[in-house]
Amino acid sequence: MLKTICKILVRVLIVAALGYAAACGYLYSQQDKILFPGNHTPADFKYSFDIPFEEVWIEVDGAKLHGLYYPAQIEEPKGIILFFHGNAERSQQFGESADVFTSRGYDYFIPDYRGYGKSTGKVTSEAQFLADIDRIYEWARTKYPENKIVFAGRSMGAVPAAYLASKHQPKVTVMIASFYDVAAMKDIRYPFLPDFLLNYEFPNNKWIAESKSPIYLVHGTEDKTVPYEHSLRLSPLAKAPHKHFSVPGAGHNNLQDFPIYHQILYHILKLDEPA
Incomplete structure (x- = not known):
């Protein structure tokens, strides 16, 4: 009887060990796809928006990044907003809201990461991703000095912003x-899986502490994808002027449905609210 029980326990432990090893292998090998699943747009797709826009191409190592650029609708723009989208989104999703910023004096540029929109290639490492972000910034600097550039991003897009x-x-x-x-x-x-399996860090906690310019964090209190507590932990790490804004009742993908969210953005960017 005891021998039978021991055999069963050994088998259970073997199955558990194999399952754990498989889970470790999955996380280690699939991180690129987990973090950057991609959201491609056909190369011949014709965009259509109610306001002027341009398609921008930026050369990076081994690929071309594509983005949508909406120029400000005034003669002397206040600057440019670089907006980085989440890892399940693409630039064209934000075209309908571009007028909010361009009509109030800002150029608005939404780049797509590798594998998103019309951008070619795919993200394969943190170093590669951040090098691409550096190139996007260099493009923006050809148009404006850094003190007229706004970094903004949501979810994964907050990574390049930070x-x-x-x-x-x-x-x-x-x-x-x-x-x-x-x-x-x-x-x-x-x-249940160890941190050493991770090939990506994206240390927003470190970057926010190193930032020297004003930083604002905005988060829905009912976010189930990226818990609200994450930004609460980030906010006190900032040494530069900063403020945390809560959007009561908002989740991860419906912030835009809450009027207070738009009011917060108008306040941060010092925009006049729409009539």
Whole structure:
């Protein structure tokens, strides 16, 4: 009887060990796809918006990044907003809201990462991704000095915003629904797996502490994808002027449905609210 029980326990342990090893292997090998699943747009797709726009191409190592650029609708623009989208989105989704910024004096540029929109290639490492972000910033600097550039991003897009803010001194940085770092997100989905399996860090916590320009964090209190607590942890790390804004009742993908969210953005960017 005892021998039978021992055999069963050994088998259970073997199955558990194999399952754990498989989970570790999956996380280690699939991180690129987990973090950047891609959202491609056909190369011949014709965009159509109610306001003027341009398609912009930026050469990067081994690929071309594509983005949509909406020039300000005034003669002397206040600057440019670099908006970085989430990892399930693409630039064309934000065209309908571009008028909010261009009509109030800002150029508005939404680049697509590799594998998103019309951008070619795919993201394969943190270093590659951040190098691409540096190139996007260089493109923006051909148009404006850094103190007239706004870094903004939501969810995964808050990563490039925080990264650039740690290296430069923009007019302001806006981090929307941002996570603490990749390890903290891993703990939500795979809490039983060790951090050393991670090939990506995306340390928003480190970058926000290194930023020297004003930083604003905006987060929905009912966000189930990136918990609200993440931005609450990030906010006190900032040494530069900063403020945390809550959007009561908002989740991860419906912030735009809450009037207070738009009021917060108008306040941060010092825009007149629409009549």
